[in-house]
Amino acid sequence: MDELTAANLVKEARAAAAAGDITEAERLTRRSLEIWPDNKEAWLLLAAFLADVDEKRSAIKRALAIDPFYEEAKAALARLDGHSEAEDEPEALYCANHPERETMLRCNKCNKPICMECAIQTPVGYRCPECVREQQDKFYTAELSDQTKGYIAAAFSGFALGLLAILLNMFLAGFFGWLIAFFVGSALGGALSEVIWRATGRKRARGFNARATGLVVLMAGLMVLGSMGLFGRLPITAAIALFTAASAIYARLR
Numbered sequence: 001m002d003e004l005t006a007a008n009l010v011k012e013a014r015a016a017a018a019a020g021d022i023t024e025a026e027r028l029t030r031r032s033l034e035i036w037p038d039n040k041e042a043w044l045l046l047a048a049f050l051a052d053v054d055e056k057r058s059a060i061k062r063a064l065a066i067d068p069f070y071e072e073a074k075a076a077l078a079r080l081d082g083h084s085e086a087e088d089e090p091e092a093l094y095c096a097n098h099p100e101r102e103t104m105l106r107c108n109k110c111n112k113p114i115c116m117e118c119a120i121q122t123p124v125g126y127r128c129p130e131c132v133r134e135q136q137d138k139f140y141t142a143e144l145s146d147q148t149k150g151y152i153a154a155a156f157s158g159f160a161l162g163l164l165a166i167l168l169n170m171f172l173a174g175f176f177g178w179l180i181a182f183f184v185g186s187a188l189g190g191a192l193s194e195v196i197w198r199a200t201g202r203k204r205a206r207g208f209n210a211r212a213t214g215l216v217v218l219m220a221g222l223m224v225l226g227s228m229g230l231f232g233r234l235p236i237t238a239a240i241a242l243f244t245a246a247s248a249i250y251a252r253l254r
């Protein structure tokens with residue numbers, strides 16, 4: 001209860017200081033400290049309101065007597081003693097991968113100094129290449145056997161896509177034909193990406209999506225080219241179906 005009263009007095013003191021009444025702020029802080037003398041924040045606050053350097057110093061020292069590891073009080077004392085420049089100036093860091101390069105940056109995961117070239121910007125801040133790779137390894141868990149199943153599924157997917165593209169191209173042309181090819185292509189691409197994703201056991205591998213998509217396109221593309229004689233026209237409808245399916249697969253496998 002007393003601590004609550006003391007804390008409220010500190011709040012009032014801050015309000016008084018914010019309003020520019022430092023004398024009142026000092027008085028309120030002192031009253032608060034009479035009730036709760038072990039409040040280190042209040043001692044540091046009091047130091048801020050005192051004009052006399054020696055009084056300031058002794059108030060900060062009271063805060064440090066309560067908590068010797070009170071960083072803000074240590075910093076305040078250092079500032080008061082004129083060590084502020086030496087304290088605040090960061091020591092020179094050198095990139096862990098390029099020892100000749102001075103830098104101010106650290107990896108925000110392992111805290112290792114890194115230069116701008118080594119730093120990789122991630123959604124959670126700058127990281128070193130090693131930490132990024134470690135993070136990726138947790139993400140890319142597909143074994144070779146999983147990947148092989150994925151490539152087999154991709155080959156079959158390419159075959160299915162090739163067949164569909166050929167059929168579409170035989171029966172559809174012109175704007176509406178292309179529009180239908182666009183929608184059918186992206187729908188089939190979505191379904192095929194699911195098939196490939198399941199075939200890998202829902203695991204990822206570095207670069208797998210690009211290679212699997214390439215395999216699908218290669219397979220389907222060769223089939224379309226081999227059937228050119230059937231169409232009697234340019235395989236534009238087939239190309240649209242292929243392209244939309246491939247982009248759907250590439251995006252979904254990522």
Ligand SMILES: [Zn+2]
Pocket residue numbers: 107108109110111112127128129130131132
């Ligand atoms: Zn790191």
Ligand SMILES: [Zn+2]
Pocket residue numbers: 095096097098101114115116117118
């Ligand atoms: Zn570097």
